[in-house]
Amino acid sequence: MGPILAVEGLKAYYQMRYFGTLREVRAVDDITLEIQRDEIYGLAGESSSGKSTLIKTIARAIRPPLNVVDGAVRFDFAGQGPRDIYTLSAPELAATRWRHLSYIMQGSMNVLNPVRRIRHSFVDFAFRHMSLPMPAFLRRVEEHLGHLSLRPDVLESFPHELSGGMRQRVTIALATVCRPDFIIADEPTTALDVVVQKGVLEMIRRLQREMGSSVLFVTHDMAVHANLTDRLGIMYAGRLVEEAPTRALFRQPLHPYTAHLIRSLPRIGDDTPRHGLEGRPPNLASPPPGCRFHPRCPLAMEVCQQTTPVMQELAPGHRVACHAAAQGILP
Amino acid sequence: MWKILRDLLRYNWEFTAGVILLAGVTIVALLSFVSPYPPLDVYVVAPDLPPSMEHWLGTTSRGQDVFWQLSVAIRNTLAFGIVVALISRVIALAVGLFAGYAGGPVDRLLMSVNDTFIVVPIFPILVLFYFVMRDQMSWGLLALVAACLGWAYDARLIRSIALSLKTREFTAQSAFSGMNAGEIVTREHLPYVMPVVFTTTMNNMNWSIGLEVTLSVLGFTDVNTPTIGGMIYWANQHAALVSGIWWWIAAPVALVIAVFVALFLLAVSMNEYIDPRSRLARMGGG
Amino acid sequence: MRGYALYLFKRLFQFCLVVFIGINVTYLITHATPIDPVEQTITAATAFGTTSPEAIAMMRRSLQDLYGTGGSGFDQWLAFWRRIVVGDFGPSLSAFPTPVSTLIRRALPWTAGLMLVATLLSWGLGNLLGGLAGYYRRNRLLKFAGIVAMGVHPVPYYIVAFVLLIIFGYLWPVLPITGAYAQGLQPGFSLEFAGSVIRHSLLPTASLVLVGIGGWFMGMRSLVSNVVTEDYTVYAELAGVRRRRILGAYVMRNALAPQVTGLAMTLGAIFNGAIITEQVFGYPGLGSLLVAAVHAGDYSLVIGVTTVSILAVSFAVLLVDVLYPLLDPRVQAR
Ligand SMILES: Nc1ncnc2c1ncn2[C@@H]1O[C@H](COP(=O)(O)OP(=O)(O)OP(=O)(O)O)[C@@H](O)[C@H]1O
Ligand code: SF4
Ligand SMILES: [Mg+2]
Numbered sequence: 001m002g003p004i005l006a007v008e009g010l011k012a013y014y015q016m017r018y019f020g021t022l023r024e025v026r027a028v029d030d031i032t033l034e035i036q037r038d039e040i041y042g043l044a045g046e047s048s049s050g051k052s053t054l055i056k057t058i059a060r061a062i063r064p065p066l067n068v069v070d071g072a073v074r075f076d077f078a079g080q081g082p083r084d085i086y087t088l089s090a091p092e093l094a095a096t097r098w099r100h101l102s103y104i105m106q107g108s109m110n111v112l113n114p115v116r117r118i119r120h121s122f123v124d125f126a127f128r129h130m131s132l133p134m135p136a137f138l139r140r141v142e143e144h145l146g147h148l149s150l151r152p153d154v155l156e157s158f159p160h161e162l163s164g165g166m167r168q169r170v171t172i173a174l175a176t177v178c179r180p181d182f183i184i185a186d187e188p189t190t191a192l193d194v195v196v197q198k199g200v201l202e203m204i205r206r207l208q209r210e211m212g213s214s215v216l217f218v219t220h221d222m223a224v225h226a227n228l229t230d231r232l233g234i235m236y237a238g239r240l241v242e243e244a245p246t247r248a249l250f251r252q253p254l255h256p257y258t259a260h261l262i263r264s265l266p267r268i269g270d271d272t273p274r275h276g277l278e279g280r281p282p283n284l285a286s287p288p289p290g291c292r293f294h295p296r297c298p299l300a301m302e303v304c305q306q307t308t309p310v311m312q313e314l315a316p317g318h319r320v321a322c323h324a325a326a327q328g329i330l331p
Numbered sequence: 332m333w334k335i336l337r338d339l340l341r342y343n344w345e346f347t348a349g350v351i352l353l354a355g356v357t358i359v360a361l362l363s364f365v366s367p368y369p370p371l372d373v374y375v376v377a378p379d380l381p382p383s384m385e386h387w388l389g390t391t392s393r394g395q396d397v398f399w400q401l402s403v404a405i406r407n408t409l410a411f412g413i414v415v416a417l418i419s420r421v422i423a424l425a426v427g428l429f430a431g432y433a434g435g436p437v438d439r440l441l442m443s444v445n446d447t448f449i450v451v452p453i454f455p456i457l458v459l460f461y462f463v464m465r466d467q468m469s470w471g472l473l474a475l476v477a478a479c480l481g482w483a484y485d486a487r488l489i490r491s492i493a494l495s496l497k498t499r500e501f502t503a504q505s506a507f508s509g510m511n512a513g514e515i516v517t518r519e520h521l522p523y524v525m526p527v528v529f530t531t532t533m534n535n536m537n538w539s540i541g542l543e544v545t546l547s548v549l550g551f552t553d554v555n556t557p558t559i560g561g562m563i564y565w566a567n568q569h570a571a572l573v574s575g576i577w578w579w580i581a582a583p584v585a586l587v588i589a590v591f592v593a594l595f596l597l598a599v600s601m602n603e604y605i606d607p608r609s610r611l612a613r614m615g616g617g
Numbered sequence: 618m619r620g621y622a623l624y625l626f627k628r629l630f631q632f633c634l635v636v637f638i639g640i641n642v643t644y645l646i647t648h649a650t651p652i653d654p655v656e657q658t659i660t661a662a663t664a665f666g667t668t669s670p671e672a673i674a675m676m677r678r679s680l681q682d683l684y685g686t687g688g689s690g691f692d693q694w695l696a697f698w699r700r701i702v703v704g705d706f707g708p709s710l711s712a713f714p715t716p717v718s719t720l721i722r723r724a725l726p727w728t729a730g731l732m733l734v735a736t737l738l739s740w741g742l743g744n745l746l747g748g749l750a751g752y753y754r755r756n757r758l759l760k761f762a763g764i765v766a767m768g769v770h771p772v773p774y775y776i777v778a779f780v781l782l783i784i785f786g787y788l789w790p791v792l793p794i795t796g797a798y799a800q801g802l803q804p805g806f807s808l809e810f811a812g813s814v815i816r817h818s819l820l821p822t823a824s825l826v827l828v829g830i831g832g833w834f835m836g837m838r839s840l841v842s843n844v845v846t847e848d849y850t851v852y853a854e855l856a857g858v859r860r861r862r863i864l865g866a867y868v869m870r871n872a873l874a875p876q877v878t879g880l881a882m883t884l885g886a887i888f889n890g891a892i893i894t895e896q897v898f899g900y901p902g903l904g905s906l907l908v909a910a911v912h913a914g915d916y917s918l919v920i921g922v923t924t925v926s927i928l929a930v931s932f933a934v935l936l937v938d939v940l941y942p943l944l945d946p947r948v949q950a951r
Binding site: 563595 | 630631634635638639642643646647767768770771772773774775776779780783786787881882884885886888889892893896903907908911916919920922923926927930931934
């Protein structure tokens with residue numbers, strides 16, 4: 001069987017018409033990647049680099065002003081053959097969601113209906129996929145909550161009665177209770193303190209192993225990626241700039257931006273001064289020509305200002321989009 | 332400013348329709364200054380004439396020309412609305428800004444009083460007021476009382492904006508730089524609430540004009556000042572509908588409905604212009 | 618539970634404040650007058666000629682309590698409040714010697730009934746249609762309904778009632794335009810009487826609903842268009858929760874809570890509308906009573922209707938407020 005997800009040349013822009021003029025924010029610009037079965041794929045990049053936009057587009061969770069301009073998102077669940085998620089009909093989509101593909105939104109503390117008890121959310125989201133009678137279904141849910149160190153009585157609570165961290169865990173439970181084939185998670189652990197975060201990450205890892213699912217995990221926290229993910233993609237200003245097995249990437253980053261991200265990780269016993277990057281991330285409404293990183297890149301060359309570097313596989317499974325890397329110059 | 336107006340006119344049908352309607356009404360009101368008949372005199376023309384070339388909207392049973400009567404009436408009615416709106420804006424701004432800036436118990440107390448004025452049924456109170464005042468009840472007095480009763484809803488709106496402004500950085504900065512509360516509120520906060528004040532003005536005028544019309548129709552104001560409500564009052568007194576003088580009623584009713592719709596459309600479009608959420612929805616919806 | 622108790626306490630305090638301020642405004646207005654209402658009223662009463670000296674004495678006493686001529690300002694104020702607390706406004710002048718409270722008790726059910734039905738209808742329909750219009754943005758019919766709602770909404774109650782009166786009273790006379798039931802019918806639990814009451818209530822109700830529905834419609838539409846962008850709705854849609862369920866349990870449920878608060882805020886205005894409408898259609902409620910009282914110079918009755926109006930509206934508001942937490946569980950946490 002092929003990869004469970006193949007993204008090809010995906011472009012998704014926020015297109016805003018304001019009193020007659022069009023403004024485009026090119027938050028996802030020509031991204032190609034594949035995710036295998038039974039792996040955790042990490043996505044990293046600084047704030048507003050387009051991580052959320054990319055996975056919203058992958059999950060077909062887009063609404064105006066965000067539009068897909070070009071490209072395809074093909075899922076292949078359980079040998080049904082690859083299908084572009086954008087060609088599914090509404091009923092097909094509803095049948096796929098949560099059964100095969102579930103999604104934990106960024107800011108997942110606010111995704112629970114404030115005026116209903118948690119139990120109703122589980123019933124609404126998962127009951128029809130589980131073909132269990134209601135009591136058995138609820139028992140299954142309670143058991144599952146236990147995996148996330150949540151007590152069964154949270155089912156009878158309203159969201160506002162739970163702490164932010166509890167709500168995040170409830171949301172993770174909600175997204176995993178049907179044991180979907182593919183889980184998309186957008187910063188699901190940001191509101192958690194370090195201890196709880198560690199527990200939740202272990203739980204995600206365990207669930208993933210047990211269920212054999214694939215996980216697309218987004219966070220800007222490189223330390224989390226180092227501990228959790230199998231492969232890692234780095235985004236900068238709406239583009240994928242590097243992708244490799246996580247270990248390889250940490251051992252030898254090829255893109256100057258990745259190198260910067262890794263260098264800025266705190267390390268015990270290392271007290272060499274760390275340099276911040278000069279400048280700010282570019283405005284995605286009018287990104288710089290050529291390599292979008294060139295205004296901030298310590299290795300920038302003439303060619304970087306004119307030609308956009310393309311993704312090249314420089315080592316097995318290690319792709320990078322950088323003129324310097326292509327010439328063997330390491331950051 | 333002009334650019335905003337132009338954009339609104341071009342892209343917002345509510346605004347355009349409101350402006351056109353209001354312009355028409357204003358022209359009618361302004362014509363009252365060149366009226367060929369003194370507005371208070373009766374029996375200056377033949378009574379009960381249907382609309383014709385000579386009397387565009389016919390004449391009343393009291394021997395007045397409906398069109399010219401109408402133009403004075405709408406002028407007075409609009410003036411009433413404007414005066415009430417101005418006075419009540421001052422009260423609403425004072426209460427709203429102060430409550431929002433002060434916060435805490437002061438805010439809670441002021442808002443409790445404020446909610447009282449929202450909830451209390453104003454109409455019987457105004458009727459009582461007329462009942463007590465009787466002949467001393469004048470146009471100006473009614474405007475004053477209406478303004479004193481009609482500020483609360485807008486004060487609440489202004490207060491909620493002031494409250495959010497207070498938490499912004501520039502408020503703390505201004506306080507740091509030694510401005511006192513009054514200066515901060517008037518110099519820093521006032522400009523932010525002004526757009527909302529404009530839309531509430533439209534709504535408030537609608538409210539007060541409706542009040543004036545209703546009270547005059549019932550004869551609970553100074554019915555000798557020509558207003559829209561006063562016109563309908565006199566028409567009812569002469570049983571205009573029963574005797575088939577429909578133009579005497581239809582003209583003021585149609586004109587005042589035009590005023591209500593115009594003001595309302597302006598309020599809606601400006602509100603939409605101000606509200607960032609609907610602005611976003613508009614951009615997305617295309 | 619403690620949260621709910623605190624909430625109730627706050628609402629109760631607000632109720633007391635509304636009554637206190639409202640009735641004191643009434644007091645201020647009646648006492649700001651330069652004329653002596655007692656003597657004026659007595660003169661008017663004796664002019665009818667039929668009043669006995671005892672009746673006049675009784676009237677003078679209650680009038681003096683209500684408008685206060687004897688004693689210090691504070692005593693006057695106390696006497697005024699005492700009268701209102703026990704609900705004794707003295708005899709009515711225009712229907713002497715019937716007590717004002719009896720007249721009000723007769724009129725109040727008509728107003729209350731009219732208001733209840735009209736409010737439930739306009740609130741319910743307005744929210745339902747507005748919610749649908751906010752959710753199904755592209756539906757032509759609902760768009761059209763929105764435009765109609767926008768057109769009628771800003772017109773005051775009086776004008777709408779008046780236009781209905783013209784249409785159904787003169788142009789196309791199919792509905793009764795005055796009274797609460799056909800003349801000569803004996804009030805009672807008969808089918809005929811009930812039918813007559815309903816037919817007579819159609820026009821007053823219709824004018825209240827016509828004006829009222831637009832506000833709820835537009836309010837709900839804009840609330841819904843915000844709720845559909847909230848994370849919990851987006852997320853449920855994403856998860857493939859059935860649309861009906863989303864519309865009901867997610868969108869409408871969440872948007873409804875502010876509309877209940879809105880209802881409490883507008884009951885006063887709806888009441889104003891109801892009594893104006895009654896006057897137009899000669900409906901025997903508080904509105905007609907008030908206007909008749911003004912024309913007859915019946916001081917006690919005017920004060921009685923005004924204060925009872927304030928009490929009734931504040932009580933209705935309290936009722937809505939008490940029910941609100943059923944819709945929004947978050948109240949208990951605040
Ligand atoms: N609704 C929107 N309308 C217009 N532009 C948007 C919208 N949402 C996001 N953007 C823009 O798209 C770009 C990418 O945003 P995105 O949310 O994908 O970033 P991110 O990488 O997830 O950041 P973070 O780490 O902060 O979550 C940003 O420049 C942002 O300003
Ligand atoms: S392409 Fe050039 S500018 Fe871009 S990262 Fe590589 S070296 Fe730097
Ligand atoms: Mg994000």
